[in-house]
Amino acid sequence: MTDRRSFLRNSAFTTAALATPAALRAEATTVEAETVVKSLYNSLTEPQRAALAFGFDDPLRSKVSNNWHITEQRIGNFLDKDQNAMVREIFLKAHSEEYADKVIDQVIHDSGRKGFGDCSIALFGEPGTGDFEFVLTGRHCTRRIDGDSVKGKAFGGPIFYGHAADTFYEGPEHKGNAYWFQAKSANKVFEMLDGKQRDAALLDESPGDNTSTIRHRRSTEGLPGLSATDMTADQKTALRGVLDDLLMPFREADRKESMALIEKAGFDDLHLSFYKDADIGDDKVWDNWRIEGPHMTWYFRGDPHVHTWVHISDPDAPRPPRG
Numbered sequence: 480m481t482d483r484r485s486f487l488r489n490s491a492f493t494t495a496a497l498a499t500p501a502a503l504r505a506e507a508t509t510v511e512a513e514t515v516v517k518s519l520y521n522s523l524t525e526p527q528r529a530a531l532a533f534g535f536d537d538p539l540r541s542k543v544s545n546n547w548h549i550t551e552q553r554i555g556n557f558l559d560k561d562q563n564a565m566v567r568e569i570f571l572k573a574h575s576e577e578y579a580d581k582v583i584d585q586v587i588h589d590s591g592r593k594g595f596g597d598c599s600i601a602l603f604g605e606p607g608t609g610d611f612e613f614v615l616t617g618r619h620c621t622r623r624i625d626g627d628s629v630k631g632k633a634f635g636g637p638i639f640y641g642h643a644a645d646t647f648y649e650g651p652e653h654k655g656n657a658y659w660f661q662a663k664s665a666n667k668v669f670e671m672l673d674g675k676q677r678d679a680a681l682l683d684e685s686p687g688d689n690t691s692t693i694r695h696r697r698s699t700e701g702l703p704g705l706s707a708t709d710m711t712a713d714q715k716t717a718l719r720g721v722l723d724d725l726l727m728p729f730r731e732a733d734r735k736e737s738m739a740l741i742e743k744a745g746f747d748d749l750h751l752s753f754y755k756d757a758d759i760g761d762d763k764v765w766d767n768w769r770i771e772g773p774h775m776t777w778y779f780r781g782d783p784h785v786h787t788w789v790h791i792s793d794p795d796a797p798r799p800p801r802g
Contacts, residue, residue, distance in 0.1 A: 512572035512730070513626040516613045517606035519565045527557065535604030535628070540612055543637040543690060545786050548599035549616045555596020566600060570615060573622050578728035585642045585657040589618045604628065612636075619643070619786070631796025633737040634729075634789065637693055643784035651760030658785050664724040665768050665779070668717045669753055672705070676714075680705035685754040685767045686778060692769075693776040693790035702771060704752030718751060721770065725777055737791050744774040744794045757782035 523531065530552050533539060539549065554566050570586075571579045583595065590597040597617055604611035612625040612635050619642060625635030644655035653659035672680060682703055686692040696702065707715055722741065726734040741749070749772045753765035759782050766781030774794045780786040 510572075512569050512613075512624045513606065515565050515569050515572065516602070516611070516624055516626075519562060519569065519613075520602055520606045520611075522562055522565070530557070531600060532602050535610040535612070537603055539601065540603040540614065541636050543621045543639050543693075543788075544616075545639055545641060545688070545788075546618045547616055547621075549601045549614055550599045553593065553597050553599055555593055555598075563596065566598070566615065567595060569613060569624060570595075570622065573624055573730055573733070574728050575730060575734075581657050582640075582728050585640075585644075586617060586620050589620075589641075589643060591618075627736075631740075631793030633740050633791035634733055637690070637788070637790040639786070639788055640728075641784065641786040646784075648783040649759065649781075649785075651762050651764065651766075653766075653781065653785070656785055658728075658779075658787065659781070661721070661724050661787075662764075662766065662768065662779060662781055662785075664721045665751075665753075665770075666764050668714060668721060668751065669765060671714050671717055676705050676709065679709065680751055681753050681755060681765075683755050685757050685780065685782075686769065688780055688786055690788070692778045693788045695774050695776065695790065695792060697773050697794075699748050699750075699773055702748075702750045702773070704750035704769070704771065707747045707749045707751070715746075718749070718770075719746075725770075740791050740793055741772070741775055744772055748772045749775070759783075 520532070531550055542549070554563055558566065567583070570583060574582050586598065587594045598620065599616055601614050602611065603614070606613075606626070610628050612623055612628055615622045619640060621637070621639040623629075623635035623638060629635040640658065642657045643649070644653065644657070649656065653662070669677065669680065699706075707718060710718065722738065726737055729737075749770055752769045752771070754767040755765075757767035757780070758764070759766050767779065769776065769778040771777075775791045776788065777791075778788045780788075
């Protein structure tokens with residue numbers, strides 16, 4: 480029996496193969512997300528391109544939010560059936576084989592009655608030219624595919640993921656939440672800390688649930704929380720395990736790029752923080768927590784449901800202009 484993911488993969492691949500030369504007619508599993516983005520771009524009609532395609536340097540490309548639509552059009556009623564299949568395939572290919580189904584189910588669930596079709600997309604630049612990025616947005620979703628066009632940014636820039644699984648106000652167990660396993664991983668590190676380390680790691684007030692929380696400081700000075708330099712070897716190993724769990728839902732290329740940039744900026748410069756003000760159920764399993772370095776922030780806000788803000792950059796990348 481063909482499972483749903485195989486059907487979607489084969490459906491989108493077939494569409495891509497029809498839209499491009501024989502080079503795409505290899506095994507569907509070898510087709511990268513970037514290839515499907517190019518096929519999607521080539522399939523756009525002039526009215527679709529006018530609404531969805533922008534110059535590569537358009538400032539809209541770098542925007543991120545927890546619940547938004549990068550363009551007014553919803554893919555479900557603005558793109559045709561084959562184009563919608565390609566968008567689904569691009570999204571699936573942006574994630575690991577292990578988690579792709581779970582993640583797309585989360586987006587479908589959180590999008591409400593219209594499901595995945597309520598998402599919106601934009602394309603910046605032209606695929607295949609060296610400068611392009613595909614962005615998909617919706618409730619609890621900002622994802623990017625850039626073919627390494629965006630230099631010095633993991634994932635092609637800041638991303639967002641989240642989930643309101645059982646209800647808007649989740650219980651302490653976060654029943655059914657696609658990402659709560661990541662918080663469990665971080666809390667295991669907290670359990671390994673001694674009293675002095677916990678005092679450094681446990682802060683009173685959570686950061687804001689907005690883009691300000693992922694604005695890089697570019698220095699370790701003033702970074703809150705427990706520094707990795709003050710952790711034991713086994714605690715550092717556990718912290719690396721948390722990073723592995725954070726990156727697990729995403730495709731291998733993005734996982735590798737993210738870890739390379741984190742290591743380049745300095746693993747020992749990372750700080751781990753937990754927040755007292757957001758302890759659902761008063762169970763001392765910290766729902767809100769953050770890993771932050773001068774050039775990396777991964778903020779997991781679990782109260783009242785999961786919102787996660789991510790931004791990882793190259794320490795040698797030029798500072799973006801203000802404004």
